[in-house]
Amino acid sequence: MSWITIPNxxxxxxxVTVSPxxxxxxxxxxxxxxxxxxFTLFDDTDITLESYLAPxxxxxxxxxxxxxxxxxxxxxxxxxxHDVTGIWGGASE
Numbered sequence: 001m002s003w004i005t006i007p008n009x010x011x012x013x014x015x016v017t018v019s020p021x022x023x024x025x026x027x028x029x030x031x032x033x034x035x036x037x038x039f040t041l042f043d044d045t046d047i048t049l050e051s052y053l054a055p056x057x058x059x060x061x062x063x064x065x066x067x068x069x070x071x072x073x074x075x076x077x078x079x080x081x082h083d084v085t086g087i088w089g090g091a092s093e
Contacts, residue, residue: 001018001026001033002018002019003016003018004016004018009054010052010054015054016035018033025066028068028076028078049071051069053081056081063080064080064083065080066080066081067079
């Protein structure tokens with residue numbers, strides 16, 4: 001498993017995708033494949049995390065495509081790209 005940077009794609013200067021694209025779901029452990037980003041908050045405040053994801057077909061036969069998000073030492077929260085109602089209270093489309 002590896003990460004591929006796609007230059008000039010998306011809202012920023014590049015995007016990232018996993019390779020191979022049909023990789024089976026991975027268990028969430030300390031050694032799981034992951035991307036890390038460093039950021040600093042100067043106040044104790046609530047934050048909103050926005051993920052920009054490329055449109056994709058739900059080829060997992062109803063399971064949807066999933067990813068997990070964790071901040072600091074909190075347990076990862078698994079999100080499903082194809083379940084907009086389950087994304088932290090998001091509205092359905």
